[in-house]
Amino acid sequence: MGVKFKDITDPEPIEMNDLKGKILTVDASNVIYKFLSGMRQGDGTPLKDMNGNITSHLNGIMFQTSSLIEKEIKPVYVFDGKAPELKKKTQEKRISIKKESKQKYLEAKQSGDNEKARKYAARTAELNHEIIESSKKLLKLMGVPYVQSKTEGEAQASYMVSKGDAWAVVSQDYDCLQFGATRMLKNFKLSRSQSKNLEIISLEKTLKDLDLTREQLVDVAMLVGTDFNKGVYGIGAKKGIKLIHKYGTLEKSLEALDETMEVDPNEIREIFLNPDVVTDYDLKFRRPKKEKLLDYLCGEHDFDEHRTNNAIQKLQLKTAQTSLESWF
DNA sequence: CGTCTATA
DNA sequence: TATAGACGG
Numbered sequence: 001m002g003v004k005f006k007d008i009t010d011p012e013p014i015e016m017n018d019l020k021g022k023i024l025t026v027d028a029s030n031v032i033y034k035f036l037s038g039m040r041q042g043d044g045t046p047l048k049d050m051n052g053n054i055t056s057h058l059n060g061i062m063f064q065t066s067s068l069i070e071k072e073i074k075p076v077y078v079f080d081g082k083a084p085e086l087k088k089k090t091q092e093k094r095i096s097i098k099k100e101s102k103q104k105y106l107e108a109k110q111s112g113d114n115e116k117a118r119k120y121a122a123r124t125a126e127l128n129h130e131i132i133e134s135s136k137k138l139l140k141l142m143g144v145p146y147v148q149s150k151t152e153g154e155a156q157a158s159y160m161v162s163k164g165d166a167w168a169v170v171s172q173d174y175d176c177l178q179f180g181a182t183r184m185l186k187n188f189k190l191s192r193s194q195s196k197n198l199e200i201i202s203l204e205k206t207l208k209d210l211d212l213t214r215e216q217l218v219d220v221a222m223l224v225g226t227d228f229n230k231g232v233y234g235i236g237a238k239k240g241i242k243l244i245h246k247y248g249t250l251e252k253s254l255e256a257l258d259e260t261m262e263v264d265p266n267e268i269r270e271i272f273l274n275p276d277v278v279t280d281y282d283l284k285f286r287r288p289k290k291e292k293l294l295d296y297l298c299g300e301h302d303f304d305e306h307r308t309n310n311a312i313q314k315l316q317l318k319t320a321q322t323s324l325e326s327w328f
Numbered sequence: 329c330g331t332c333t334a335t336a
Numbered sequence: 337t338a339t340a341g342a343c344g345g
Contacts (some may be wrong), residue, residue, distance in 0.1 A: 031329095038329040039344080048345040054345050056329085063330055191330045192339090298340095302345050307331080 001092075001174035003221045008237040009174065009206055011199035013188055025157035028077040028146065029127055030171065032135055034052045035060030036125035043114045044105060044121025049301040057131055058138055064326060065144055066311035067190055070283075076166060076283055077139055078157040079132065080136065084271050086228035086263060087152075098124055141293045142315055143286035147278060155179045159303060165283060168200065175227070177203050178218050178272040179316035182189035195238040210241055218272045219250040222261070228268045232259050288315040 037280050039056035046056045061077075069074050083091065092196050101123035108116035139146045149156035157169045158179030168183035176184045184198040207214060223240040225231020232254070235243070250265050285312040290312050297303035 035329060040329095040344080041345095049345055053345090059344065060329055067330080189329070304344075307344080310331095 001227070002175040003178070003224055003226050003237075005174035005177070005221070005224075005237050007240065008210060009177075009201050010209055013203045014185070014198050014200045015072075016071065016198060019167075019185075020179070021074075021198055022164070023074045023076055023159050024170050024188075025166045026075045026170045027153045027157050028079045028132075028135065028151055030173075031060070031064075031077075032057045032127060032131060033125055035064075037122035038129070040118060040121060042118065042120040044111060044293075046121075053301065054131070055301050055303075056296065057135055059303070061135055061138055061299065062142070062303075062308070062311055064190060065139075065142060066314040069144075070314040071162070074285060075144065075170070077135075077144065078153045078160070079136070079146060079148050080153040081156075082153050082247070083147040083152060084228060084230070086271070090227045098126070138293075138296065140295060141289045143283075143288045144315075145283050145285065147281045150276045150278055151271075152275070155271075158279070159275065159277040165292050166201050166280075177201070177206060178186070178221055178226075179275065180214060180243060180273075210240065211243065215273065216248075217268055219253075219265075220244050220267055221272075222250050222265055223253060225265075226268065228271060229261060229263050232257060288312055290316070297325050318328075 033070075035057045036046060039060055046054050047059055049055050065075060101120045105117055105120035105124055108114075108120060120190070136146060140182040147156060147160070154169075154171065154173060154175050157166075157171070158176045158181035160166045161169045161176075161182055162180040168185045168301045169181040170188045171181075172186060174184075176204070180203070182203050183270070184201045184203075186201065187197045203214070207217065210217070212220065213302055220237065220240040220243075222229055222238055222242060223235050235257075247256055254261060293312055294305065294308060297308050298305045
């Protein structure tokens with residue numbers, strides 16, 4: 001879920017058009033999860049091919065990415081590696097919520113309550129090996145770059161932005177700021193109220209507004225609670241900032257509160273400030289493999305040929321231009 | 329979630 | 337041009 005920093009950031013509105021020509025890093029598990037949970041029919045059943053394979057994620061990746069590239073926005077997908085040990089508790093909690101949801105989904109479906117069924121079905125979405133591998137295969141055929149992180153996708157995606165190799169990270173998760181992303185885009189989506197509430201948060205502005213260093217922001221996060229520690233009961237973002245302003249560090253704040261932390265703060269600092277990242281990534285957009293895409297999506301997974309061809313066209317249009325750009 | 333279509 | 341609904345696989 002990330003840190004609860006909604007109240008202390010000051011996002012600025014931004015238009016989809018302003019992203020023209022920009023490379024954006026996207027936490028792949030994040031978007032794939034959204035496709036898996038959102039792209040369902042009335043009773044909560046996801047999109048499937050005739051063999052029963054789930055295809056919601058392939059549909060989402062294909063049609064979202066092609067539309068972005070048509071708008072000259074270049075998404076780079078960043079896949080999760082191994083999560084830090086400290087995240088175990090957060091992960092276990094998620095698994096138990098998933099189990100509960102599965103039960104409630106089955107109950108609702110049994111009783112014919114479609115609305116409830118759909119709601120709980122969305123929470124049962126699972127990013128298994130097959131989902132991840134099929135997503136990577138599709139991206140490769142599309143000519144869209146992806147990066148396999150060693151650690152958390154969010155950390156790698158943020159690192160690439162901090163290096164200036166990408167312009168912003170697409171995320172709903174404030175962790176990106178602790179990870180050092182200079183810009184994060186919130187409410188990024190294409191359909192419906194597109195760009196209606198698209199927002200950008202600047203790390204520099206955030207730190208300046210709050211009068212904190214990034215190191216101190218991480219300390220505030222630990223007081224509030226992160227995916228890696230529980231946080232102090234009763235301390236939210238605003239109180240956390242006051243404490244760090246007053247005492248300077250997490251340790252001194254804890255001492256003043258007469259509180260202790262269950263884990264070594266330095267271990268969490270390391271996760272946020274010095275994550276194990278890949279540095280030799282390749283962000284080149286390539287020409288889509290048209291025939292293989294048609295084979296894969298229409299042949300293997302029963303996608304509509306006309307719609308698929310349309311999307312491939314959008315990919316081709318821009319890749320032609322982007323490869324041309326690289327000559328200058 | 330994202331597309332296309334109907335409707336005003 | 338903007339919004340609502342049906343559908344995608």
